Amino acid sequence: MASDQYFDDDPTVPSSPLVVDVTLPDTAFTMETDRGVFSHGHLDTATSMLLRAPLPLATSGDVLDLGCGAGPIALAMARRSPDATVWAVDVNARARDLCRRNAERNALPNIVVAHPEEVLGEVRFSTIWSNPPIRIGKSALHDLLLTWLGRLTPAGDAALVVQKHLGADSLQRWLDGQGYACERLTSKAGFRLFAVRRAEESSA
Ligand SMILES: C[S@@+](CC[C@H](N)C(=O)[O-])C[C@H]1O[C@@H](n2cnc3c(N)ncnc32)[C@H](O)[C@@H]1O
Numbered sequence: 001m002a003s004d005q006y007f008d009d010d011p012t013v014p015s016s017p018l019v020v021d022v023t024l025p026d027t028a029f030t031m032e033t034d035r036g037v038f039s040h041g042h043l044d045t046a047t048s049m050l051l052r053a054p055l056p057l058a059t060s061g062d063v064l065d066l067g068c069g070a071g072p073i074a075l076a077m078a079r080r081s082p083d084a085t086v087w088a089v090d091v092n093a094r095a096r097d098l099c100r101r102n103a104e105r106n107a108l109p110n111i112v113v114a115h116p117e118e119v120l121g122e123v124r125f126s127t128i129w130s131n132p133p134i135r136i137g138k139s140a141l142h143d144l145l146l147t148w149l150g151r152l153t154p155a156g157d158a159a160l161v162v163q164k165h166l167g168a169d170s171l172q173r174w175l176d177g178q179g180y181a182c183e184r185l186t187s188k189a190g191f192r193l194f195a196v197r198r199a200e201e202s203s204a
Pocket of ligand 1 (some may be wrong): 038066068069070072073092095131132134
C-alpha cells in the first residue's frame with residue numbers, strides 16, 4: 001500500500017491496534033500499528049524499499065529515523081546496529097508511544113524515542129534514514145530536512161525515500177542546491193531512493 005495513507009495521520013482518532021509481521025532479507029520483527037499513525041496495518045511500500053536497499057549504516061554512535069511512525073525503520077536500524085543509539089523522532093504522540101512499545105516488544109533497548117525538541121542540540125548523526133512527511137508541504141519539508149541533515153556528522157549520510165509523484169525529482173534538485181550531494185540509488189514502482197551527503201564530503 002502506498003504513502004497516501006498519510007492523510008490518516010491523526011493521533012486523535014479512536015485506536016484500533018493491528019500487529020504486523022515484517023520480514024526483511026536479514027531480519028524480522030513484529031510491529032504494532034494503529035489508526036492515526038502512518039501505515040496502519042501494513043509496512044509502507046516506500047519504507048520497505050528503503051529497508052531492503054543495501055545502505056550504509058553506522059555501527060556505533062548516534063543514528064536517526066526521522067519521522068519514525070510506528071518505528072519500522074528504527075527497529076531495523078537497531079537490529080542491524082546493536083551498538084548504535086537509534087533516535088526515533090516524531091511529532092505524533094501516538095506514533096512515539098507505538099514506537100516505544102515496538103522497541104520493547106522486539107527487545108531493542110538501543111532505541112530512544114523522542115519528540116524532535118527533546119533531542120539534545122549537540123547530538124550528531126552518522127546515519128539518517130527517513131520516509132519523510134512530504135505532505136506537510138514543501139516549505140515545512142525543506143525546513144525539516146535542512147534542520148536534520150545539518151546534524152549529520154561530516155562524513156555521515158542520509159537515505160530518503162520519496163514518491164515520484166510527490167515531487168521526488170524536484171526535492172533532489174533542491175537538495176543539490178543546498179550544499180548536499182543527492183544521488184538517486186533506486187527508482188522503482190513510483191518511488192525514488194536517494195543517498196544524501198554533504199557535497200564537500202562526496203567530492204573529496
Ligand atoms: C511518511 S511517515 C513515515 C513513518 C515511518 N517512518 C514509516 O516508514 O512507516 C512520516 C512521519 O513523519 C512524522 N512527522 C511529520 N512532521 C514531522 C516533524 N516535523 N518532525 C518529525 N516527524 C514528523 C509523521 O508524524 C509521520 O509519522
